[in-house]
Amino acid sequence: MAETLAKAEMPVAAAPLGGTVGDYLALMKPRVMSLVVFTALVGMIAAPGGLHPVLSAIALICITVGAGASGALNMWWDADIDARMGRTAARPIPRGQVTGDEALTLGVILSIFSVLTLGLLVNWVAGGLLALTIAFYLFVYTMWLKRTTPHNIVIGGAAGAFPPMIGWASVTGSVSLESVVLFLIIFMWTPPHFWALALYRCRDYERVGVPMLPVVAGKDETRRQILIYSALLAPLAVVPAFIGLGGRVYLVASVVLGAAFIALAVDVWRVRDGREADATAKRLFAFSILYLFLIFAVLLAELVWRALVG
Amino acid sequence: MDAEEERKRRQRDRSIAIAVVLGLMAILFYVATMVRLGGNVFNRPL
Numbered sequence: 001m002a003e004t005l006a007k008a009e010m011p012v013a014a015a016p017l018g019g020t021v022g023d024y025l026a027l028m029k030p031r032v033m034s035l036v037v038f039t040a041l042v043g044m045i046a047a048p049g050g051l052h053p054v055l056s057a058i059a060l061i062c063i064t065v066g067a068g069a070s071g072a073l074n075m076w077w078d079a080d081i082d083a084r085m086g087r088t089a090a091r092p093i094p095r096g097q098v099t100g101d102e103a104l105t106l107g108v109i110l111s112i113f114s115v116l117t118l119g120l121l122v123n124w125v126a127g128g129l130l131a132l133t134i135a136f137y138l139f140v141y142t143m144w145l146k147r148t149t150p151h152n153i154v155i156g157g158a159a160g161a162f163p164p165m166i167g168w169a170s171v172t173g174s175v176s177l178e179s180v181v182l183f184l185i186i187f188m189w190t191p192p193h194f195w196a197l198a199l200y201r202c203r204d205y206e207r208v209g210v211p212m213l214p215v216v217a218g219k220d221e222t223r224r225q226i227l228i229y230s231a232l233l234a235p236l237a238v239v240p241a242f243i244g245l246g247g248r249v250y251l252v253a254s255v256v257l258g259a260a261f262i263a264l265a266v267d268v269w270r271v272r273d274g275r276e277a278d279a280t281a282k283r284l285f286a287f288s289i290l291y292l293f294l295i296f297a298v299l300l301a302e303l304v305w306r307a308l309v310g
Numbered sequence: 311m312d313a314e315e316e317r318k319r320r321q322r323d324r325s326i327a328i329a330v331v332l333g334l335m336a337i338l339f340y341v342a343t344m345v346r347l348g349g350n351v352f353n354r355p356l
Contacts, residue, residue, distance in 0.1 A: 017317045021327045054345045058338060123340045 019098040028068030036067040036163045042296045043167025045303045051171045062118035066130045069110035070137040076103040077142050079214040081208040090138045126169040132141035133162040150216040157190030188233040193288040199281035204211050230265035234258030246299050253298040
């Protein structure tokens with residue numbers, strides 16, 4: 001069993017040239033931001049009532065910048081382990097392009113501005129939820145859970161699940177069942193998504209002492225948990241079709257995509273040895289990204305269609 | 311290109327990026343004020 005890891009002092013190399021603009025953008029995890037902006041947009045479109053298009057755009061920008069701020073703060077705190085993992089070694093801080101202090105400053109400034117702007121210009125429920133999301137991702141997931149428990153991404157996944165709820169709250173000024181369902185879909189999606197990655201990146205996590213499930217409980221238990229979460233996710237993703245969010249097209253899409261997700265999870269559970277085991281995990285990881293995108297894309301398309309056609 | 315030139319180029323690029331962001335923020339707050347206040351922005355004693 002891997003020992004839990006205390007944060008080590010990162011021997012941050014001086015950045016004599018200073019980072020490029022691209023390095024600072026990379027601190028904000030642009031790929032995560034793109035998923036955040038997309039799911040937040042769906043939450044906004046799904047919400048009843050209307051928000052002025054300019055204020056909607058401002059809300060989306062704030063949510064996206066808030067996600068970017070979380071990314072920068074995460075990279076600041078995790079620079080020591082990022083430097084020793086293949087997947088993250090090329091991030092700006094481990095490469096010495098940006099110092100940890102710069103990442104911290106960028107993250108704090110963007111957090112404050114995104115929360116205040118969303119609160120002042122849109123509403124304070126949305127602003128409060130954005131502040132909660134950033135704080136949860138930094139203090140609960142990054143600083144506390146990630147290095148202490150194999151349940152890190154189960155609980156920490158809540159941070160990634162908030163954006164559609166913030167989008168919903170931007171329009172309505174409140175939180176309701178529909179937005180909770182959107183939250184739960186991303187929440188249940190996160191463990192199989194990250195555990196599939198952890199299955200074939202297990203050595204990386206083991207080397208740096210991050211207690212991901214495959215490191216602590218073994219790969220077989222991880223495969224079992226992936227299967228359980230996938231079996232819970234698939235029916236949960238169908239729920240929007242029964243609470244007035246999605247229609248028939250969404251119903252069919254969510255059932256088919258859910259079945260494909262479970263089929264790939266069964267493959268991961270079934271194939272346990274050799275390169276093919278890694279290949280099945282990689283397939284599930286890649287599909288899980290496509291799955292979440294398609295679930296929200298179909299929902300968005302149907303909502304827009306309904307708004308236009310009536 | 312020597313290191314000093316590269317450092318200056320990066321510094322200039324960063325300065326431009328910050329200026330653009332600040333400019334966009336000013337525009338954003340101006341437009342948002344107009345949207346939220348609407349015609350009431352002119353409703354004040356002269």
